[in-house]
Amino acid sequence: MPDPVLKVEELSCGFNTEDGYIRVVERLSFDIDAGKTLGLVGESGCGKTVTALAIMGLLPRPSGHIEGGTVFFRGNDLSNTSTPSLKEVRGKSISMIFQEPMTALNPVHSIGKQLVEAIHLYEPEIHRTDQRTRALELLTKVGIPEPAQRLKEYPHQLSGGMRQRVLISIAIAGNPDLLVADEPTTALDVTVQAQILELLRNLQTNHGMAMMLITHDLGVVAEICDEVLVMYAGRTAERANVTQLFEIPRHPYSQGLMASIPKLSAPCKVPLPVIDGIVPALDNLPSGCPFSNRCRYSDNKCEKENPPLMDAEPGHQVACHHWQSLGK
Ligand SMILES: Nc1ncnc2c1ncn2[C@@H]1O[C@H](COP(=O)(O)OP(=O)(O)O)[C@@H](O)[C@H]1O
Ligand SMILES: [Mg+2]
Numbered sequence: 365m366p367d368p369v370l371k372v373e374e375l376s377c378g379f380n381t382e383d384g385y386i387r388v389v390e391r392l393s394f395d396i397d398a399g400k401t402l403g404l405v406g407e408s409g410c411g412k413t414v415t416a417l418a419i420m421g422l423l424p425r426p427s428g429h430i431e432g433g434t435v436f437f438r439g440n441d442l443s444n445t446s447t448p449s450l451k452e453v454r455g456k457s458i459s460m461i462f463q464e465p466m467t468a469l470n471p472v473h474s475i476g477k478q479l480v481e482a483i484h485l486y487e488p489e490i491h492r493t494d495q496r497t498r499a500l501e502l503l504t505k506v507g508i509p510e511p512a513q514r515l516k517e518y519p520h521q522l523s524g525g526m527r528q529r530v531l532i533s534i535a536i537a538g539n540p541d542l543l544v545a546d547e548p549t550t551a552l553d554v555t556v557q558a559q560i561l562e563l564l565r566n567l568q569t570n571h572g573m574a575m576m577l578i579t580h581d582l583g584v585v586a587e588i589c590d591e592v593l594v595m596y597a598g599r600t601a602e603r604a605n606v607t608q609l610f611e612i613p614r615h616p617y618s619q620g621l622m623a624s625i626p627k628l629s630a631p632c633k634v635p636l637p638v639i640d641g642i643v644p645a646l647d648n649l650p651s652g653c654p655f656s657n658r659c660r661y662s663d664n665k666c667e668k669e670n671p672p673l674m675d676a677e678p679g680h681q682v683a684c685h686h687w688q689s690l691g692k
Pocket of ligand 2: 412413414546
């Protein structure tokens with residue numbers, strides 16, 4: 365087996381705040397193989413973006429802080445940021461796209477200028493005339509019609525979906541080995557969402573990229589992911605391949621997320637089940653299982669002991685004291 369493209373081991377990170385240090389992500393571990401997509405799922409505020417920023421070396425400084433763990437990218441230890449060549453690796457071989465394509469593009473520069481800047485970054489020796497050809501090629505690759513016209517336009521002249529396509533074209537300009545996509549479709553209409561997912565899937569198949577897809581939407585996960593990590597309050601609740609997770613979700617939190625996906629077969633007007641309660645504040649987590657205050661299976665043990673991640677079956681792990689009696 366070749367090494368995974370990305371190997372994250374026991375990553376913990378957090379922020380110094382006025383109220384002291386708050387750990388946001390605790391001992392997160394996962395691998396992503398070439399050509400595969402890992403979905404990072406969980407409610408808003410559970411630490412998905414912080415995880416991505418930590419991997420990218422982009423945690424806001426000086427408050428953000430990697431407390432422990434390692435991030436290996438194709439065998440290189442990225443946590444050792446003092447090595448300049450590794451900074452380059454991050455810039456060139458790992459790309460990231462964000463939720464809001466308007467804020468990620470510069471409003472005062474044309475699409476062409478921004479694309480050429482990216483191309484120049486990855487291929488400094490490329491000739492000016494070839495830069496334009498390459499820019500046109502990239503826009504075509506991400507399905508942008510009339511690319512020559514688009515090069516002259518400014519971000520506000522494009523629709524949200526088109527802007528996200530432009531960002532994707534910038535992200536793939538350097539042929540990255542890993543694409544980190546943070547809620548890339550959340551701000552878009554449903555039909556556009558589906559088109560962007562399809563585009564990401566095609567690019568991935570054609571380029572053999574590894575992808576980390578961050579989403580709060582299990583529908584998106586089902587559509588595009590191979591492996592899934594369900595996060596709750598910065599911790600792993602469950603990790604499985606997508607079939608295992610959808611067939612037998614083991615963690616009560618994953619079960620709750622599943623139950624809240626609308627089903628076509630359900631009678632109309634039956635309200636969707638919701639997970640009661642809210643995510644506890646990260647600086648005030650229950651002392652046992654972080655989900656215990658919302659979990660209907662919670663007992664004494666859950667309130668006292670934080671469950672470790674346990675193997676339910678090969679490739680399927682769950683952090684719940686009761687997993688054996690659940691998920692049947
Ligand atoms: N710069 C920061 N300073 C302090 N806390 C932060 C900062 N950025 C994020 N956080 C906290 O980290 C937690 C996780 O945030 P985030 O990773 O953005 O969640 P998600 O992407 O899953 O919605 C939140 O509780 C948030 O308040
Ligand atoms: Mg986020």
